[in-house]
């Protein structure tokens with residue numbers, strides 16, 4: 319077949335034989351190099367062939383042949399895809415049987431953290447190597463241990479750049495587990511506020527799972543307010559600053575953050591204190607986020623800490639931003655009095671701290687609540703207002719409790735406060751003696767039996 323009508327670089331060699339096209343390419347020395355059969359047709363090749371046909375004036379004559387070409391393309395394409403898939407599976411198998419380097423292991427374990435791809439894409443958190451953390455904590459030395467919670471031990475560490483960190487190491491026997499770990503990573507890595515502790519990264523390698531936080535040199539609030547001598551060092555301006563900071567942190571979680579977050583385990587040991595005694599809310603293992611207009615949810619697995627849980631949450635598993643408001647109210651009364659709500663004792667009655675505060679309030683004796691160590695530094699107006707605001711927060715009905723933005727306004731203004739109604743859970747809880755000393759999380763699926771005495775009316 320004459321090839322003169324074909325575009326510049328392509329010259330037909332001799333024939334168009336059914337679907338096999340032979341072609342030649344001119345070489346620099348003027349010869350035609352025969353390239354042989356067209357074995358891997360592609361869209362481009364089809365275009366060429368079509369051009370060739372039309373320029374040769376054979377379009378009509380070769381219609382049948384052109385119909386066959388897409389079929390061939392599909393067949394060869396199919397074979398290529400199958401070969402590709404086989405290669406991919408083979409590569410994966412070989413890779414998983416290969417020994418892993420540190421970094422690979424971190425990556426593969428991290429994948430397990432996320433239940434879907436969008437969560438993984440959302441991760442804004444550095445991953446540390448186990449060797450880095452071991453070095454920073456002197457191999458998890460006893461002297462570096464800051465304390466221990468339900469999650470496991472917490473160690474102080476120093477990174478190569480001199481930055482001090484706190485490392486929470488998930489214990490293998492922990493009653494909190496991978497779910498809380500994932501929750502904390504996913505939840506807090508998206509948040510940033512001066513009253514929330516900063517999660518700097520995590521380490522997931524082999525069996526080890528660790529969270530790396532900014533180090534808080536003054537430990538947690540419980541370390542101060544429930545200790546006879548340390549309590550004396552915390553004057554009223556300091557305590558009021560802490561109350562305000564917690565309120566602002568919570569307001570951010572509930573109303574201003576990218577997600578609407580319910581902390582669900584607000585308590586004195588989850589308020590960390592920085593060098594200047596500014597509070598930072600920590601421990602987001604139990605936190606839940608709400609989407610859109612969602613404001614409350616129900617769970618069969620009640621988690622939280624005795625003494626801080628709202629009645630509707632402890633009894634019915636119903637949680638909302640108002641269950642956090644309840645815990646905040648308890649916390650404020652503990653800060654003002656220096657006494658724990660849970661385990662509170664008074665020789666005149668069997669009420670807990672909430673009940674005690676309520677009785678004194680209704681009798682106009684709220685001043686008797688104030689920690690005696692505060693007498694010198696006390697701004698009575700602020701203290702009494704804080705007590706009243708706290709009583710509004712611990713009201714039995716969630717609808718009656720203020721939002722955190724209202725609380726922030728109440729703390730900073732002198733506007734008249736509404737009259738609080740009776741609090742929820744104001745009798746001493748009947749909790750087994752063994753449980754009284756620790757801040758145990760309520761066991762799962764014990765909603766009805768977690769707290770046996772609801773409020774007395």
Ligand SMILES: Nc1ncnc2c1ncn2[C@@H]1O[C@H](COP(=O)(O)OP(=O)(O)OP(=O)(O)O)[C@@H](O)[C@H]1O
Pocket residue numbers: 464465466467468469470471472484486515531532533534535537538587588590600601757758759
């Ligand atoms: N970022 C931090 N900086 C300094 N110390 C910390 C930090 N995080 C935790 N700690 C210390 O480690 C201790 C244990 O903390 P963790 O949050 O694990 O448990 P918890 O809040 O005391 O109890 P639970 O796990 O039952 O809620 C705290 O009391 C605190 O003193």
